[in-house]
Amino acid sequence: MDGNLQNDLTEVVANDKAHVWHHLIQHKMFETVDPNIIVEGKGMRVWNQAGKEHLDAVSGGVWTVNVGYGRESIADAVRDQLVKMNYFAGAAGSIPAANFAKRLIEKMPGMSRVYFSNSGSEANEKGFKMIRQIAHKKYGGKKNKILFRERDYHGTTIATLAAGGQHERSAQYGPFPEGFISVPHCLEYREAAQDNLGKLTVCVRPMRLRMSSCVRVRIPWAA
Numbered sequence: 223m224d225g226n227l228q229n230d231l232t233e234v235v236a237n238d239k240a241h242v243w244h245h246l247i248q249h250k251m252f253e254t255v256d257p258n259i260i261v262e263g264k265g266m267r268v269w270n271q272a273g274k275e276h277l278d279a280v281s282g283g284v285w286t287v288n289v290g291y292g293r294e295s296i297a298d299a300v301r302d303q304l305v306k307m308n309y310f311a312g313a314a315g316s317i318p319a320a321n322f323a324k325r326l327i328e329k330m331p332g333m334s335r336v337y338f339s340n341s342g343s344e345a346n347e348k349g350f351k352m353i354r355q356i357a358h359k360k361y362g363g364k365k366n367k368i369l370f371r372e373r374d375y376h377g378t379t380i381a382t383l384a385a386g387g388q389h390e391r392s393a394q395y396g397p398f399p400e401g402f403i404s405v406p407h408c409l410e411y412r413e414a415a416q417d418n419l420g421k422l423t424v425c426v427r428p429m430r431l432r433m434s435s436c437v438r439v440r441i442p443w444a445a
């Protein structure tokens with residue numbers, strides 16, 4: 223891609239504005255400006271409909287394209303597999319799944335099996351279900367609580383929002399399933415306020431308490 227677009231994308235932009243509901247963005251502004259349509263990518267760079275080049279420092283916008291754009295070896299492998307066997311339900315096995323699971327497990331000592339899912343939210347939902355099923359099998363449905371920390375993010379489905387500690391994300395989506403219990407986060411540095419005199423307020427909050435206890439200490443390297 224050299225920034226020179228071959229085709230006029232005016233109609234694509236119009237279709238997007240008329241019919242696409244974008245993730246995590248207010249659409250009101252599209253009444254006056256066009257949405258960004260990412261047309262092509264190579265390495266760490268992407269180009270939009272106007273041919274404008276961006277350095278993608280956020281890996282696909284949400285930290286997902288870790289290998290970069292335009293990797294032909296990956297595209298070839300995906301194409302070959304799609305032609306040979308594109309999909310069969312997970313009740314059956316597949317050659318890539320079996321081989322990839324083995325390689326993944328080699329990197330995760332103590333683990334023995336891989337369950338494939340489509341997203342982080344879905345993986346967490348599966349984790350919740352596993353825990354609840356164990357609770358039912360071993361403890362008659364007791365010991366079913368799932369703890370999460372304040373400020374946690376676990377996804378956007380209803381149960382992962384119930385397990386999320388960022389309430390601005392879950393507002394307006396309740397009611398939520400029961401049994402998800404908030405515990406304090408461990409980011410105590412957020413509660414430490416340093417002033418210009420080289421003193422630091424250190425706050426300690428025991429796991430079970432919501433109250434912190436704070437002391438002022440002089441830090442020798444900042445006085």
Ligand SMILES: Cc1ncc(COP(=O)(O)O)c(C=O)c1O
Pocket residue numbers: 340341342343344346375376377378
């Ligand atoms: C820690 C964590 N858990 C879960 C998710 C949800 O993943 P997904 O967006 O694939 O559903 C994310 C996504 O950013 C995450 O960072």
